[in-house]
Amino acid sequence: MVSTVVGNVGNVGNVGKPILKSLPRPLRWLIRPALLGSIGLHVLVLLLPLPEQASLDAARRQDVEVNVTRLPEQTPVPKPTATPKPTPTPSPPAQPVAQPLQPAPRPPAVAQKPPVAQPSPSPVASPPPTPEPSPDPVPPPAVPFADLPLLTGSQTGCFGLGTCHEITDGTNFRTAGQTLEQALQAQGYTVKPREDLEETGRKVYELTKGNKTRYLNVLSSDVGSTIYLVTPQPVSLDQLQTSETHKAELEAILDSISSGSVNPTQLTQPEAFFAGTTPRPETGSQLRLVAGRSPQELLNGLTGSLQAQNFTLTEAGGYGNGLLYEVTKGAYTGYLNLVPTVDRSGTIVVLWTNLPS
Known part of the structure; x- marks a missing residue:
């Protein structure tokens, strides 16, 4: 390719000889070196490597023609006459606006190891308060052979x-x-x-x-x-025929420990002992109050006194929220009923002539 270019240059030189001769000598001296320099530059350009297609495309995009529209000239607007600014009234300093508190984000829960239990001295256990004794459920009257049949008449x-x-x-x-x-x-x-x-x-x-x-x-x-x-x-x-005597002996023992009479309000089940305000006739129309002693305390004291008089005391169930005992001596049989008062401050003693019901 270089030889071709050189050949073309030579041809150009041959063609231009008549023209050069017609030029003044000083000018001809300048043309020949310029021509040789131009030829050298062209050869150098041809020897450079061609740019890639992407570079050519980018160059083409840069060569896109941009149409420029010329804007009409604007008529100058006369400047307004400056008026003196009024002296600004000092405004009170702005109060800072309280920003709502944003709840702090909770830190992620960190799994903690359970603390190692340290041996602690065993506390001295205090005795629990003594509960108030509740009355035991009272069984119904139960006396052997009390269901003796009644014959006609x-x-x-x-x-x-x-x-x-x-x-x-x-x-x-x-x-x-x-x-x-x-x-x-x-x-x-x-x-x-x-x-x-x-x-x-x-x-x-x-x-x-x-x-x-x-x-x-x-x-x-x-x-x-x-x-x-x-x-x-x-x-x-x-x-x-001596049973009346034994009954009198028992009543004397009970009278010796009595501290007064009884009214219905002192009983938890007054209807079991009273007909209205009058004691039932089976009680001998007499109920005795022994103050300051529970039924069990009273029984403990009575047992010795009754045995000393040859009375026999046998459990017979319960009645009227109190315990019932069969008392016998010879042909005499009576039923001793020991009933706690409503406030449990004492015991009511009832001597039944027959099994109460």
Whole structure:
């Protein structure tokens, strides 16, 4: 390619010779070196490496023709006459506006190791306060053989005893005994006649139920009168006639510890002992108050006194929110009821002639 360019230059030189000769000599001296320099520059340009296509595209984008629109000249606006500025009134300093507090972001929870339990001295346990004693539930009255059948025409209360029954219609004591034997066997009792204890005008039956044993006494009293009752031990008519004496002995013991009478407001179940404001007749119309002693404390003291007088005391369930005891001596049987007062400041003592209900 260089040889071609040189050849072309030579041809140009041949063509231009007539022209050069017509020029003045000093000018011809300048043209030839300029021509040679131009040829050298062209050769140098041709020898340079061609630019990549991306450079050519960028060059073309730069060569995009930009149309320039000439804006019309604006008419100069006359400057307004400056007016003196009024003296500004000093305004009160602006109060800083309280920015609402942004809740601080919670730091991420860091799992902490549980603290190692340090051995601490064992505290001295103080004794718990002693709770107020609550009354035990009172069982219903439960006396063995209290369900003695009542024969036709019989009346209860002979010799002042609620357990004594009398027939006055002329029924013979042996006939009455046979009727009672059959009735008790029907109630589930084991009835055994005690012929070894028979006497004139008396027939005795041994009654057994469970592990309990009592005696049915059928006695001939006056002509045409029969008496029957159940006792812990066999009794005779003579012993029965002394039952009033035994009852008086028991009442004397109770009177010695009494500190006053009782009114219905002192009982948790007044209706069990009073008919209105009057004591029930089965109580002997008398209720005794023993102040300052609980039923159990009173029982502990009474047991010794009763045993000293040959009385036997047997648990018989409960009644009227108090405990019930069967008291016997000879033919006498009574029921001792020890009931706490409403405020538990004392004990009410009731002596029942028969099993209360």
